[in-house]
Amino acid sequence: MNEPVLPAPPPATRRWLSALLALAVTVPLSMAPLLGNLEIPGFRALLSLFPRGLQDTALPLASLAMALVAVSVQFFSRDRFSGRKLTRAFIVLVAGLFLLLLVLAWRHNQTVVAMKVGPTGETASFVVAAQRSATCPCPAGSGDAECIQRLGLDGSRLPVCWDEREVRGNGFVLLLLYVLLMSGLGALVGLLVMTRTQPRPRARKPRGQ
Structure with missing residues (x-):
């Protein structure tokens, strides 16, 4: 039995589909090393600082944000x-990105606990709250990293010691800062590209010629 042949979309729809796939799929795929979805020896993406659970959420959000930036650059x-x-606009955006980077570094330092685990020394990181709860079985004088190790490096057991709502809020702030930082970087490069594609004003002819 022959498979049905679908009719080809109209020309305008074909152009729309081509542009959609190019901007929403090809652009994020091309940025896979920068976004952290493709590992390159000698290069560590910013996303590697985040816990694994946040990485799974940050990647599609950052990919969509980059696609939106690409559409905006193409339009404007x-x-x-x-x-x-x-x-x-370039100066304001650079200043804003530096500020976002400082805030992200501060929030990461305050809310993310990273440690080396296993014989290979792989880094494991977890988002925690500011204070441990009274029901936490860890000793009062122990650090957060030691407490997480006592919990078996199991992220599902973190609510035993840290307020789950606060942990989720801290994770959301980290995600927001990451997406804003990456999309801002894309917009900054977009401004750089636009400065080179702007048409030069025509020289005015002297009067009398």
Whole structure:
């Protein structure tokens, strides 16, 4: 039995589909090393600082954010902006990205516990709350890393010692900072590209010619 042949989409729909796949699929795939979805020897993506559970959520969110940035760059590249406006936007965006990076580093230091585990020295990290609960079986003088080891490095047992709602809130803040930082980096490169694609103003002819 012959398989049914689907009719080809109209020309406008084919262009839409091609653009959608190029911007929403090809762009994130091309950024796999930067986003941390593809390991390259000698390079560690920012995502490697996050616990494994957050990485599984951060990757699709960051991929979609990068696709949105790519669509925006493609759309606004047709417009003409003055060099002064692009320079001002570039400076503001760079300052904002540095601020986001500092906030992310601070939040990571305050809410993520990382440790070497196993014979290979693999890094395991967990999101915790500011204080341990009174029902936590870990000794009061023990550190967070030691307490997590006492719990068997089992993330599902963390609510025994740390408030689950606060832990989820800390994880959400880390995700938000990561997505904003990566999409801001994409927008920064987009501004750099737009400065090179802006049409140069035509030289005015002297009067009398």
